[in-house]
Amino acid sequence: MNNGTAPRRSFFRSRAFVIAVAVAGFIAVDILFVAWYLNGQRLDDEYRFLDRYGSPDAPPDIPEPVSKLSKATNGDFYNAVVAALEPLLQYTPNNDEPDESFAAFRAKRRNKPTDERKIFYVQPLGELTAYETRILDTSAEFVKKYFGFTVVRLPVKSISAVAGKYRRSGTYGEQFFTGHLLGKVLLPDVPADAVAVMGITDSDLWPGGSFNFVFGEATFTLRVGVSSLRRMVEDSPKPDDHLVLARTIKLFAHEGGHMFSLLHCSLTPCAMEYPNSLAAHDAATVHLCPCCTAKLCWSLNYAPEDRFAGLAEWFGANGFREEAEFCTKAKEALLAAKIPDPGNGK
Numbered sequence: 001m002n003n004g005t006a007p008r009r010s011f012f013r014s015r016a017f018v019i020a021v022a023v024a025g026f027i028a029v030d031i032l033f034v035a036w037y038l039n040g041q042r043l044d045d046e047y048r049f050l051d052r053y054g055s056p057d058a059p060p061d062i063p064e065p066v067s068k069l070s071k072a073t074n075g076d077f078y079n080a081v082v083a084a085l086e087p088l089l090q091y092t093p094n095n096d097e098p099d100e101s102f103a104a105f106r107a108k109r110r111n112k113p114t115d116e117r118k119i120f121y122v123q124p125l126g127e128l129t130a131y132e133t134r135i136l137d138t139s140a141e142f143v144k145k146y147f148g149f150t151v152v153r154l155p156v157k158s159i160s161a162v163a164g165k166y167r168r169s170g171t172y173g174e175q176f177f178t179g180h181l182l183g184k185v186l187l188p189d190v191p192a193d194a195v196a197v198m199g200i201t202d203s204d205l206w207p208g209g210s211f212n213f214v215f216g217e218a219t220f221t222l223r224v225g226v227s228s229l230r231r232m233v234e235d236s237p238k239p240d241d242h243l244v245l246a247r248t249i250k251l252f253a254h255e256g257g258h259m260f261s262l263l264h265c266s267l268t269p270c271a272m273e274y275p276n277s278l279a280a281h282d283a284a285t286v287h288l289c290p291c292c293t294a295k296l297c298w299s300l301n302y303a304p305e306d307r308f309a310g311l312a313e314w315f316g317a318n319g320f321r322e323e324a325e326f327c328t329k330a331k332e333a334l335l336a337a338k339i340p341d342p343g344n345g346k
């Protein structure tokens, strides 16, 4: 029934309401845009390295080879370590690629320990066999001496949910895309006290581009790396603990070196050379060249004579006689040379 008065126009139908909604909507969109943009900026920064590996289709960017002894420059500690270790072996440049001088290494952003970040975590990605776990635990003791950190093995983290273009099948069974494991599986869960987190899987890995596999891959500053035991174990002609262990510790040496910001090295022999086949990996040394040793020890504030003493012990106890002898010689050469304090990357 009509009471005779003209119906009052509701506020919700008024022009003021329409304007208010439009303004509120505009502000909301702006806020969302700013949030999206800032988040993007943050990710851009964090994923600076991973961006290049953002898609299995993107070609991987192989770090430039570095370190020629002739270009040793700058830094009392660096020069003293290189001078002491250089005579122990014949080191030769193996190509004409640009060098990363100590000055350049010193100037760049590096991953190094702080008071809060002191633990090297090993993160199994997917179940490992009892054999692989045993190899891993023996290797963890090696990592402790090689890099100078407490090593902790984390509980298994499943990667069964990784799907789509990030996994595929290959000659060695299932392959996982390294960029995804690094950026999306490992990076979001890096513990606050981690100086490094090395993901370990027994599935094969590939880094995208034209590469059909990779043994491992690591970031230079983001504290994450990933390595595969698949080819280390499966290509062993017979169950050969020593061979599998030798391969695994070289993998930790190389990928761990990257995690502490070492690039590939153009000196040979050096654990930071790029091995492009299992044969090359088997032929490679587990030791860093004098330049990489000096950079690593300086950056991690790890007295090189202590490092070689610890390594000599580990190699001796695990049947690596030649490596143990080399480390003992290196320790003695360093002690005789009276190396200055590394000075914690300053």
Ligand SMILES: [Zn+2]
Pocket (backbone or CB within 6 Å): 254, 258, 264, 273, 274
């Ligand atoms: Zn590498």
Ligand SMILES: [Zn+2]
Pocket (backbone or CB within 6 Å): 067, 265, 266, 267, 270, 271, 272, 273, 288, 289, 290, 291, 292, 293
């Ligand atoms: Zn090197």
